[in-house]
Amino acid sequence: xxxxxxxxxxxxxxxxxxxxxxxxxxxxxxxxxxxxxxxxxxxxxxxxxxxxxxxxxxxxxxxxxxxxxxxxxxxxxxxxxxxxxxxxxxxxxxxxxxxxxxxxxxxxxxxxxxxxxxxxxxxxxxxxxxxxxxxxxxxxxxxxxx
Amino acid sequence: xxxxxxxxxxxxxxxxxxxxxxxxxxxxxxxxxxxxxxxxxxxxxxxxxxxxxxxxxxxxxxxxxxxxxxxxxxxxxxxxxxxxxxxxxxxxxxxxxxxxxxxxxxxxxxxxxxxxxxxxxxxxxxxxxxxxxxxxxxxxxxxxxxxxxxxxxxxxxxxxxxxxxxxxxxxxxxxxxxxxxxxxxxxxxxxxxxxxxxxxxxxxxxxxxxxxxxxxxxxxxxxxxxxxxxxxxxxxxxxxxxxxxxxxxxxxxxxxxxxxxxxxxxxxxxxxxxxxxxxxxxxxxxxxxxxxxxxxxxxxxxxxxxxxxxxxxxxxxxxxxxxxxxxxxxxxxx
Numbered sequence: 001x002x003x004x005x006x007x008x009x010x011x012x013x014x015x016x017x018x019x020x021x022x023x024x025x026x027x028x029x030x031x032x033x034x035x036x037x038x039x040x041x042x043x044x045x046x047x048x049x050x051x052x053x054x055x056x057x058x059x060x061x062x063x064x065x066x067x068x069x070x071x072x073x074x075x076x077x078x079x080x081x082x083x084x085x086x087x088x089x090x091x092x093x094x095x096x097x098x099x100x101x102x103x104x105x106x107x108x109x110x111x112x113x114x115x116x117x118x119x120x121x122x123x124x125x126x127x128x129x130x131x132x133x134x135x136x137x138x139x140x141x142x143x144x145x146x
Numbered sequence: 147x148x149x150x151x152x153x154x155x156x157x158x159x160x161x162x163x164x165x166x167x168x169x170x171x172x173x174x175x176x177x178x179x180x181x182x183x184x185x186x187x188x189x190x191x192x193x194x195x196x197x198x199x200x201x202x203x204x205x206x207x208x209x210x211x212x213x214x215x216x217x218x219x220x221x222x223x224x225x226x227x228x229x230x231x232x233x234x235x236x237x238x239x240x241x242x243x244x245x246x247x248x249x250x251x252x253x254x255x256x257x258x259x260x261x262x263x264x265x266x267x268x269x270x271x272x273x274x275x276x277x278x279x280x281x282x283x284x285x286x287x288x289x290x291x292x293x294x295x296x297x298x299x300x301x302x303x304x305x306x307x308x309x310x311x312x313x314x315x316x317x318x319x320x321x322x323x324x325x326x327x328x329x330x331x332x333x334x335x336x337x338x339x340x341x342x343x344x345x346x347x348x349x350x351x352x353x354x355x356x357x358x359x360x361x362x363x364x365x366x367x368x369x370x371x372x373x374x375x376x377x378x379x380x381x382x383x384x385x386x387x388x389x390x391x392x393x394x395x396x397x398x399x400x401x402x403x404x405x406x407x408x409x410x411x412x413x414x415x416x417x418x419x420x421x422x423x424x425x426x427x428x429x430x431x432x433x434x435x436x437x438x439x440x441x442x443x444x445x446x447x448x449x450x451x452x453x454x455x456x457x458x459x460x461x462x463x464x465x466x467x468x469x470x471x472x473x474x475x476x477x478x479x480x
Contacts, residue, residue, distance in 0.1 A: 021445075030182075030186055030187050
């Protein structure tokens, strides 16, 4: 008989404790943002698809060594370069990232010795066509420089 | 004579408008409140603070087609949503909002409201039965056992209050609680009864109101994790809209009844505040109770059907019966 009443009492108290918690939450600031109108800045270690890093002149740091291409376990990267007339270093002419196969493992970024590759903060990636996910990173860099 | 008839009609129309407006904007309040508790902004796109959301939802529902599932009982299927909304609207007619604002006062107001309230669960039964859907059927079975279990303690606590007031007239019940907060039936230190168990009675009545209006944590009738949407699984467009509005109108009625029976109706909490019109106090108490309804819904998870029935049969009914006998004894003594 005593447990009957103590159970009711403890049950009732626990209900009020629960309501106290939601009462506190009610007056706390919101933690979400209204997505299409406001966006969050991505954290430093966020992994979007890779992008090229430019030097001061806006040209890619890449020296077309091809290590990233070799490091990629899913063969997403295909790049090409040529040596210009009178120049010493090779210049990047094509850098295609097939994002449909990329698993964002980061082997390419890790393998790069020339600080030429990084993860972007891009996350608005929605499309109905597969071709939209084959990125031309060189073109992307040029557009970014404009 | 014709003038008084006109008065009654105008009052009834105002009551209906009040019910419908409340039903629409409580949906908004509920969604905003839920969002605040879950720390998100809630509907805020349509109009300032999302205030245009309810009319837009209404337009959307009205624009849709009402489909009747094959093999359904057509008459009952169409009657059920109307039956869900109708008793709630009718109950507003006899609710006294203040000394002078009441559409039609009756000396059996308490009886009338509970008679209409019990037809509310008939709507769920009809809807579940006529839909020809196993989930809806299960839901109406649950609605019946829930209605049976929770109407008993609710009526017993109401009888306790009626015994204290000595009247089933809602206005008379409120008048007897006038004076100060200590005369209200919830804190009966100075009132008619000196029954210190009345706060418990208030909690029992409030819990039963939650269960009677099928609100969380007692919304087993529409447990979406088990029964899709329960009794309104097959309803679209305004059929669903009426169920939805009926639910909120029932919440308003339940809160009105709690205010009248336990919280002193339109009476001011302290005597020197009596210069403020009664309607203000009534609406203040009413909306505080409704806010509590919303608050409870977004705090507690849904109970199980056994938990629900055990709570009623093992706790609420014995306690309310004890309180009834205790009050009867006190009335005899004093």
